[in-house]
Amino acid sequence: MAEKVTLVGGGLAGSLMSIYLAKRGYEVYIYERRADMRSGKYEGGRSINLALSTRGLRGLAKVGLDQDVLDISIPMTGRMMHSVDGALKYQPYGKEGQAIYSVSRGQLNVKLLQLADQYPNIHMFFNCKCVATNLETCETTYINEHGETIVDKADVVLGTDGAFSALRDAMQRTSRFNFSQTYENYGYKELEIVPNANGDFQLDKNCLHIWPRKSFMMIALPNPGGNFTCTLFMPFDGNPGIDQLKTAEEITAFFQLHFPDAMAMMPGLVDDYLNNPTGVLATMRCYPWVRGNNALMGDSAHAVVPFYGQGMNCSFEDCIVLDECIEELGGDWNSVLDAYQKLRKPNADAIANLALQNFVEMRDLVGSDEFLYKKKIEHTLSEKYPDLFVSQYERVTFSTRDYAEALAYGELNDRVLEAIIQNKWEEKLDDRAFVETLFADHQS
Amino acid sequence: MAEKVTLVGGGLAGSLMSIYLAKRGYEVYIYERRADMRSGKYEGGRSINLALSTRGLRGLAKVGLDQDVLDISIPMTGRMMHSVDGALKYQPYGKEGQAIYSVSRGQLNVKLLQLADQYPNIHMFFNCKCVATNLETCETTYINEHGETIVDKADVVLGTDGAFSALRDAMQRTSRFNFSQTYENYGYKELEIVPNANGDFQLDKNCLHIWPRKSFMMIALPNPGGNFTCTLFMPFDGNPGIDQLKTAEEITAFFQLHFPDAMAMMPGLVDDYLNNPTGVLATMRCYPWVRGNNALMGDSAHAVVPFYGQGMNCSFEDCIVLDECIEELGGDWNSVLDAYQKLRKPNADAIANLALQNFVEMRDLVGSDEFLYKKKIEHTLSEKYPDLFVSQYERVTFSTRDYAEALAYGELNDRVLEAIIQNKWEEKLDDRAFVETLFADHQS
Numbered sequence: 052m053a054e055k056v057t058l059v060g061g062g063l064a065g066s067l068m069s070i071y072l073a074k075r076g077y078e079v080y081i082y083e084r085r086a087d088m089r090s091g092k093y094e095g096g097r098s099i100n101l102a103l104s105t106r107g108l109r110g111l112a113k114v115g116l117d118q119d120v121l122d123i124s125i126p127m128t129g130r131m132m133h134s135v136d137g138a139l140k141y142q143p144y145g146k147e148g149q150a151i152y153s154v155s156r157g158q159l160n161v162k163l164l165q166l167a168d169q170y171p172n173i174h175m176f177f178n179c180k181c182v183a184t185n186l187e188t189c190e191t192t193y194i195n196e197h198g199e200t201i202v203d204k205a206d207v208v209l210g211t212d213g214a215f216s217a218l219r220d221a222m223q224r225t226s227r228f229n230f231s232q233t234y235e236n237y238g239y240k241e242l243e244i245v246p247n248a249n250g251d252f253q254l255d256k257n258c259l260h261i262w263p264r265k266s267f268m269m270i271a272l273p274n275p276g277g278n279f280t281c282t283l284f285m286p287f288d289g290n291p292g293i294d295q296l297k298t299a300e301e302i303t304a305f306f307q308l309h310f311p312d313a314m315a316m317m318p319g320l321v322d323d324y325l326n327n328p329t330g331v332l333a334t335m336r337c338y339p340w341v342r343g344n345n346a347l348m349g350d351s352a353h354a355v356v357p358f359y360g361q362g363m364n365c366s367f368e369d370c371i372v373l374d375e376c377i378e379e380l381g382g383d384w385n386s387v388l389d390a391y392q393k394l395r396k397p398n399a400d401a402i403a404n405l406a407l408q409n410f411v412e413m414r415d416l417v418g419s420d421e422f423l424y425k426k427k428i429e430h431t432l433s434e435k436y437p438d439l440f441v442s443q444y445e446r447v448t449f450s451t452r453d454y455a456e457a458l459a460y461g462e463l464n465d466r467v468l469e470a471i472i473q474n475k476w477e478e479k480l481d482d483r484a485f486v487e488t489l490f491a492d493h494q495s
Numbered sequence: 496m497a498e499k500v501t502l503v504g505g506g507l508a509g510s511l512m513s514i515y516l517a518k519r520g521y522e523v524y525i526y527e528r529r530a531d532m533r534s535g536k537y538e539g540g541r542s543i544n545l546a547l548s549t550r551g552l553r554g555l556a557k558v559g560l561d562q563d564v565l566d567i568s569i570p571m572t573g574r575m576m577h578s579v580d581g582a583l584k585y586q587p588y589g590k591e592g593q594a595i596y597s598v599s600r601g602q603l604n605v606k607l608l609q610l611a612d613q614y615p616n617i618h619m620f621f622n623c624k625c626v627a628t629n630l631e632t633c634e635t636t637y638i639n640e641h642g643e644t645i646v647d648k649a650d651v652v653l654g655t656d657g658a659f660s661a662l663r664d665a666m667q668r669t670s671r672f673n674f675s676q677t678y679e680n681y682g683y684k685e686l687e688i689v690p691n692a693n694g695d696f697q698l699d700k701n702c703l704h705i706w707p708r709k710s711f712m713m714i715a716l717p718n719p720g721g722n723f724t725c726t727l728f729m730p731f732d733g734n735p736g737i738d739q740l741k742t743a744e745e746i747t748a749f750f751q752l753h754f755p756d757a758m759a760m761m762p763g764l765v766d767d768y769l770n771n772p773t774g775v776l777a778t779m780r781c782y783p784w785v786r787g788n789n790a791l792m793g794d795s796a797h798a799v800v801p802f803y804g805q806g807m808n809c810s811f812e813d814c815i816v817l818d819e820c821i822e823e824l825g826g827d828w829n830s831v832l833d834a835y836q837k838l839r840k841p842n843a844d845a846i847a848n849l850a851l852q853n854f855v856e857m858r859d860l861v862g863s864d865e866f867l868y869k870k871k872i873e874h875t876l877s878e879k880y881p882d883l884f885v886s887q888y889e890r891v892t893f894s895t896r897d898y899a900e901a902l903a904y905g906e907l908n909d910r911v912l913e914a915i916i917q918n919k920w921e922e923k924l925d926d927r928a929f930v931e932t933l934f935a936d937h938q939s
């Protein structure tokens with residue numbers, strides 16, 4: 052009989068991993084806390100839009116879904132910064148032809164579930180809340196919408212149940228399990244820029260729009276319907292704090308002052324602000340990710356803040372790496388899971404740090420001319436010497452090499468760029484030998 | 496009717512705090528998971544001996560117990576380092592007359608419970624395991640030894656339930672609660688050096704004995720019975736690792752090689768090693784410590800590694816500070832608990848870091864001549880200029896000023912000592928003006 056793998060959670064990582072496992076012939080059981088998203092009753096999870104990039108697309112390509120998903124996505128080739136006076140500045144993310152893709156979390160999840168449903172060896176159960184786990188026996192217990200208790204016994208249990216994972220919770224109670232949850236002093240509100248009267252986009256649809264305001268910011272991602280999903284990130288205890296804007300007057304006065312151009316396109320602003328919940332931002336780290344035949348994947352192992360747009364991309368990469376470990380090490384689950392956690396942990400730590408750094412960049416630095424000038428030189432180097440210089444953003448977003456490597460190279464790049472600007476070497480950048488020496492000289 | 500305060504846990508912090516509260520007229524309920532220690536069935540908690548110092552004594556003095564506890568303690572005036580060849584080196588902890596006190600955790604706890612029992616407004620319940628908490632209503636639920644469920648409703652709930660606190664566990668599930676648990680790659684074994692045939696101590700009883708071996712170490716603290724409680728700290732995955740010594744031959748060979756002098760006085764070594772559990776070492780940090788009228792104290796708020804001997808001392812200081820906040824802010828629990836957490840959090844973080852640093856000092860540095868030379872100069876400065884120079888150890892151990900201050904001054908001291916040694920200024924130390932300038936010059 053085929054080995055049975057149970058996935059606690061049928062979100063993005065769980066549904067993709069189920070297909071990888073099904074293709075290898077395992078019996079796969081998925082228990083999802085929420086209702087079946089295909090029924091149209093999709094409850095928003097952490098955010099409405101995601102930015103799909105190279106790593107995520109690679110994960111989808113392994114099951115032939117990449118083009119299907121690109122078809123429901125909108126490419127964003129760079130950032131568009133909005134100053135208070137309405138002036139716009141554009142900064143490309145990568146080279147000509149490179150983009151990240153705005154996609155609806157719900158629609159992407161539905162695509163994955165639809166594909167999973169075509170495998171007779173994938174068994175999906177919705178409205179099943181995990182209420183107990185036994186790390187010794189690989190038994191997991193659920194309560195469904197009828198109040199019935201389901202006990203599942205598997206050969207392997209994968210925790211794809213997100214930042215508040217029940218499986219990780221059980222691991223936290225085992226000895227020598229390192230764990231941290233760290234919240235930012237920032238909350239977020241999802242808001243909306245509507246289409247114009249003709250149903251068209253009111254801003255350039257091929258950009259990720261940013262309103263950097265130093266201690267807070269708003270961003271907007273395009274949706275196929277002509278609207279943008281906006282997200283305001285603001286401190287809890289700022290002045291004003293995100294939860295301290297309580298009346299229509301306070302909200303409109305605040306937006307009028309800081310985001311006048313956007314506000315004109317946000318007719319539902321006050322209602323959205325008052326009715327939408329305030330989201331929170333946390334980084335969660337743990338290790339080990341494996342106890343016996345139980346392993347954590349995606350946000351359950353490494354919830355990150357959303358500022359590098361890599362949460363889903365990193366989770367899909369977890370799935371790829373676990374699948375590769377299965378391929379290489381066959382049915383020896385001890386070796387498979389251990390290899391998986393050792394390969395992924397340094398990269399999860401790296402993207403967690405990168406995401407925290409990028410928050411400062413997005414809300415503060417992108418608003419300054421010095422920063423944009425540095426980015427311009429970076430872009431020049433990247434276009435001129437693609438073999439020598441790859442920006443940190445490109446390494447993270449348009450590559451499938453390790454996040455840990457991207458973090459390390461980013462520091463080298465920064466030293467080189469500082470040297471160029473300080474010494475006014477911009478006109479020497481046509482000289483390849485000079486640039487080569489520059490990089491060699493700035494190795495740590 | 497008097498307000499009711501419930502303490503989840505009747506260990507050291509819980510029993511001391513109960514007396515402070517009773518003296519202020521509150522109705523105090525204590526629910527303790529373990530049996531009543533006064534019945535003699537004391538189950539060892541984290542360790543058998545504790546090192547009581549100035550902060551802890553101050554906590555006891557507030558309820559008049561300091562002399563009673565000193566009477567059952569043994570003063571230790573310094574460290575005695577044992578090299579492999581049996582050579583001894585002594586380093587005093589502080590000035591003439593200063594000492595830390597080896598005391599049995601169980602006996603100290605019994606003294607506190609006996610005193611608590613004299614207050615009619617303290618109600619103690621043993622064998623009561625906390626199984627649920629409600630942070631909104633201050634209801635806590637217990638199961639006792641008969642399997643009965645007890646629901647307690649209080650005005651205020653204090654979590655004095657240790658490193659694996661049930662109350663903190665409930666707080667971890669609330670939003671924006673920061674938490675981390677970090678385990679060292681070290682385990683420990685409690686062992687014993689027995690008295691000689693006459694019942695006398697076989698080593699100097701007024702020292703804390705250390706066998707520093709760089710990556711591992713053993714320590715020994717005196718007990719009134721003439722024996723020493725030894726603790727071996729060793730990596731889990733070292734060579735050999737603490738759990739990899741599995742036979743009498745392996746254990747005796749290891750001790751013969753590294754601790755030959757001690758081994759001669761440890762007739763029960765093999766049995767103890769094989770039968771005693773391997774302890775683990777963790778640092779736990781969290782914030783906030785307060786949700787509504789629920790607050791964490793002692794190890795539940797800040798479990799630290801034991802290498803500065805400050806776990807209990809710090810917990811008693813929590814009790815003192817909370818009591819002072821009650822005194823100052825009266826019955827306004829919101830203000831009381833918030834003031835308490837803000838005063839204590841930086842100090843809990845500082846002692847956690849100091850304890851981690853001291854592990855390196857104890858197992859590695861104290862074995863080197865350079866380190867002992869530095870300590871000698873430190874001692875000279877401390878004796879000659881008590882108003883100018885107070886060592887970090889003295890600030891932590893023989894003072895009641897903030898741990899955070901001790902951490903900061905320790906860094907200044909280090910810079911000064913490095914300068915003296917590097918520049919060979921030892922002979923100038925009689926010149927007060929020179930020493931004053933030295934300190935002024937090395938302020939960060």
